[in-house]
Amino acid sequence: MGFMGMGELGSVLASLMFFWAILKDHFPYRLRLLIEKYIEKLVKFVCPYIEITFHEFYGDEYMKRSKAFSDIQNYLSTKATSQASKFKADVVKGSKSLILTMDDHEEVPDEFNGVKVWWVLHKHVTNSKSFSYYPDSNEKRYFKLSFHKIHRELITGSYIDHVIKEGKNVASTNRKRKLYSNNPSKDWYSGWKNSKWSHVFFEHPATFETLAMETKKKDVIKEDLKKFTQGKDYYKKIGKAWKRGYLLYGPPGTGKSTMIAAMANFLNYDVYDLELTTVLNNTELRNLLIETSSKSIVVIEDIDCSLDLTGQRVKNKNKVEGNNKQKTAPIKGKEESDNKSSEVTLSGLLNFIDGLWSACGGERIIVFTTNHVDKLDPALIRRGRMDKHIEMSYCCFEAFKVLANNYLNIDSHELYAKIESLLAEINMTPADVAENLMMKSDEEGQASLNVLEYKLGLHFSGVPNSLLQQNESRLKAKQALLQATTCPFLFRTQSSCGQQLFKPLTQPFDGAFGC
Numbered sequence: 001m002g003f004m005g006m007g008e009l010g011s012v013l014a015s016l017m018f019f020w021a022i023l024k025d026h027f028p029y030r031l032r033l034l035i036e037k038y039i040e041k042l043v044k045f046v047c048p049y050i051e052i053t054f055h056e057f058y059g060d061e062y063m064k065r066s067k068a069f070s071d072i073q074n075y076l077s078t079k080a081t082s083q084a085s086k087f088k089a090d091v092v093k094g095s096k097s098l099i100l101t102m103d104d105h106e107e108v109p110d111e112f113n114g115v116k117v118w119w120v121l122h123k124h125v126t127n128s129k130s131f132s133y134y135p136d137s138n139e140k141r142y143f144k145l146s147f148h149k150i151h152r153e154l155i156t157g158s159y160i161d162h163v164i165k166e167g168k169n170v171a172s173t174n175r176k177r178k179l180y181s182n183n184p185s186k187d188w189y190s191g192w193k194n195s196k197w198s199h200v201f202f203e204h205p206a207t208f209e210t211l212a213m214e215t216k217k218k219d220v221i222k223e224d225l226k227k228f229t230q231g232k233d234y235y236k237k238i239g240k241a242w243k244r245g246y247l248l249y250g251p252p253g254t255g256k257s258t259m260i261a262a263m264a265n266f267l268n269y270d271v272y273d274l275e276l277t278t279v280l281n282n283t284e285l286r287n288l289l290i291e292t293s294s295k296s297i298v299v300i301e302d303i304d305c306s307l308d309l310t311g312q313r314v315k316n317k318n319k320v321e322g323n324n325k326q327k328t329a330p331i332k333g334k335e336e337s338d339n340k341s342s343e344v345t346l347s348g349l350l351n352f353i354d355g356l357w358s359a360c361g362g363e364r365i366i367v368f369t370t371n372h373v374d375k376l377d378p379a380l381i382r383r384g385r386m387d388k389h390i391e392m393s394y395c396c397f398e399a400f401k402v403l404a405n406n407y408l409n410i411d412s413h414e415l416y417a418k419i420e421s422l423l424a425e426i427n428m429t430p431a432d433v434a435e436n437l438m439m440k441s442d443e444e445g446q447a448s449l450n451v452l453e454y455k456l457g458l459h460f461s462g463v464p465n466s467l468l469q470q471n472e473s474r475l476k477a478k479q480a481l482l483q484a485t486t487c488p489f490l491f492r493t494q495s496s497c498g499q500q501l502f503k504p505l506t507q508p509f510d511g512a513f514g515c
């Protein structure tokens with residue numbers, strides 16, 4: 001017999017209970033207890049279903065919201081949309097979108113390993129006059145899970161765990177991610193709460209799809225990240241802390257910071273942007289890192305600039321040898337006005353990377369970026385500390401195609417062959433290419449009104465200074481490339497407008513080159 005078939009019996013019992021609730025005060029106390037005992041037995045006998053309740057709050061005065069309740073709520077929000085007919089829409093703080101949850105008393109069925117269960121959200125209103133910190137303490141909500149008693153083991157053993165785990169997953173994909181930056185230690189205890197990190201919501205749009213890089217290289221990185229996130233048991237088995245270090249290196253404008261944003265978006269992790277120049281010593285560093293949460297990327301940008309990592313060991317050695325009690329000041333040009341020098345050392349950083357900090361569990365990725373990989377102490381970047389070294393290099397043709405697709409929405413163009421050969425010849429960063437392909441929105445607006453203005457909108461940002469130092473033939477090649485990369489923009493604009501608003505430029509203007 002299905003659960004719904006039990007419905008009639010259930011309603012008979014419910015009516016019985018209803019009348020009992022009205023009449024019970026007229027019965028003597030002992031008789032009342034006896035009747036209640038038999039009613040309970042009767043219910044158990046005719047109804048082979050078990051019910052488990054999960055209350056929203058627990059505790060008497062200092063009520064705490066139950067984590068299990070919110071996990072179940074999240075889990076059921078995915079089921080409710082396909083199964084229930086009445087919903088409640090909620091804007092949950094820190095969540096990306098509106099969350100649909102089942103309405104009160106709405107029943108949502110679910111199935112697990114072929115076993116059917118039913119969830120209902122109930123509301124219980126009490127007339128209690130007791131004082132509580134919870135504003136709506138007279139209204140108590142709880143989920144009721146019903147299932148056949150022959151499945152007791154399966155449901156209590158694995159189904160509830162499954163619900164809680166899935167609920168947590170839903171919460172983590174729904175929540176808005178955060179970008180944290182470390183505060184100077186003098187501000188840590190100034191407010192009413194501990195504030196080592198301050199945060200904003202992380203809304204960087206970069207993804208691996210929009211990242212200009214060879215597809216193969218991107219796939220390797222994505223695979224590596226995926227393996228890491230799924231590797232909890234593996235890391236436990238081999239006795240290593242669950243962390244992974246990446247070193248991104250390459251010239252400015254090759255997409256190192258963009259790659260970090262793409263990683264964070266891919267993994268759905270928070271980002272901790274650690275500014276080492278404001279960290280005074282290793283203890284502060286440790287305190288900061290201990291407060292990072294699991295599922296996060298800790299980023300230290302431009303390590304070669306923020307710490308004199310190469311010289312640190314030598315300096316320390318000199319200090320010991322010369323018995324010099326003076327403090328080393330490894331950070332270059334830092335906080336002179338503050339009159340405090342940072343004592344963060346290479347070994348402090350290494351110890352943390354090596355796993356003392358990671359002992360507080362949770363999956364963490366640490367990313368270092370640098371423009372000068374050759375400047376770094378080999379001890380810092382040896383394998384095992386930085387598990388993966390990723391070179392971000394100048395724009396290759398494949399990367400150019402990604403950018404052209406992002407910015408101009410085109411997959412091919414007659415100029416592509418020319419661009420390909422030019423890119424093989426000269427070094428141009430993806431940032432340079434992107435700048436040339438980008439429509440400047442202000443000018444774009446005016447463009448629809450005035451063709452001449454529109455032409456100015458095509459004006460790309462001049463020739464970089466570094467070019468002037470290059471020899472003449474390379475300069476020419478670069479100019480030709482700038483010209484070629486800009487042309488698809490002209491062509492696209494013509495076709496998308498449906499009519500020829502303007503002819504492709506024939507005259508160079510403002511140092512730029514016409515097609």
Ligand SMILES: Nc1ncnc2c1ncn2[C@@H]1O[C@H](COP(=O)(O)OP(=O)(O)OP(=O)(O)O)[C@@H](O)[C@H]1O
Binds near residue numbers: 213429
């Ligand atoms: N590989 C890339 N894919 C897509 N866009 C890129 C790429 N590289 C650079 N860009 C564009 O150039 C801009 C600058 O790139 P980004 O800040 O990531 O460079 P960087 O390598 O971190 O430079 P720096 O070393 O100066 O910090 C980005 O906003 C992005 O629009």
Ligand SMILES: [Mg+2]
Binds near residue numbers: 258301
């Ligand atoms: Mg950067």
